[in-house]
């Protein structure tokens with residue numbers, strides 16, 4: 001994990017994460033399934049290396065090796081799917097551990113590797129257990145019911161340099177899809193998937209917030225929502241008619257069209273992809289329809305690439321109008337297109353994003369992405385015709 005990272009499952013439980021940004025095992029499972037890790041970064045070994053709180057919890061014990069035992073506040077999602085309280089013991093930091101009762105939020109700076117006590121070099125000694133497990137007196141390594149670490153800690157955003165081949169896993173969020181409006185926590189689940197993907201392909205955060213703000217107004221982020229009250233719209237951005245989406249998927253060789261993963265790729269292709277699927281129109285004739293709905297003349301001629309990377313350096317609110325006018329093209333009536341609500345949504349998603357994962361897309365990209373969204377690919381078809389929304 002990386003500093004500040006938070007990850008929730010689709011029910012809103014925290015996902016237990018591996019507490020270091022790099023994994024380098026120096027000593028595989030030994031007594032009570034303990035594993036020793038070296039501090040590491042892109043350049044190599046790091047002493048006194050930062051470790052982050054794998055979940056929100058508090059310190060319940062400290063000992064002579066600057067060891068501490070840490071309990072989750074609530075049940076957390078394990079890498080193997082288990083939902084239970086979690087206990088972690090860590091040891092050897094050079095400085096004293098936080099005192100008993102100190103609490104942390106997932107992603108906080110939590111501990112450091114070190115060489116204090118019964119240690120022969122700077123490292124993090126770690127043991128994990130299922131449930132709230134307490135000290136067993138005889139030796140400081142003694143946690144009851146030890147658990148295989150790879151079955152508890154998901155390794156999202158950890159670079160594995162030396163993982164000894166154990167079954168370390170990424171936690172992948174699942175879309176919540178319902179032909180009805182989603183509530184806030186359900187929207188946040190889907191938004192997290194969208195944010196992860198759009199960041200991975202280099203979209204600017206304010207642009208992502210603008211797209212999310214529009215999606216919220218269109219579909220509450222449910223990829224299978226049929227337009228309420230008729231009208232024939234469908235999906236995250238309410239393609240109208242639904243066949244627009246189906247045709248674009250056929251042209252692009254993506255399926256199924258009902259998948260959120262597919263739809264968020266289609267949107268990008270419709271903004272900057274091949275002319276056969278292009279839905280991005282920013283000529284004066286298109287934009288001016290929305291001059292009474294927040295659009296401004298400097299939006300004329302903005303390219304899809306400009307929008308995706310926010311080369312204009314616009315705030316989320318303005319980008320939300322850009323997306324509405326250049327791509328969504330709802331009613332020209334400001335009372336019906338609800339442009340002010342789209343702007344407010346965009347701002348709140350931008351605020352939300354600072355809590356999902358740290359806003360450091362460059363670093364994240366550099367390390368490569370584990371989040372693969374391409375589902376089943378289909379062969380390209382010949383003789384596609386153009387279609388318009």
Ligand SMILES: [Zn+2]
Nearest residue numbers: 034035036125
């Ligand atoms: Zn050890």
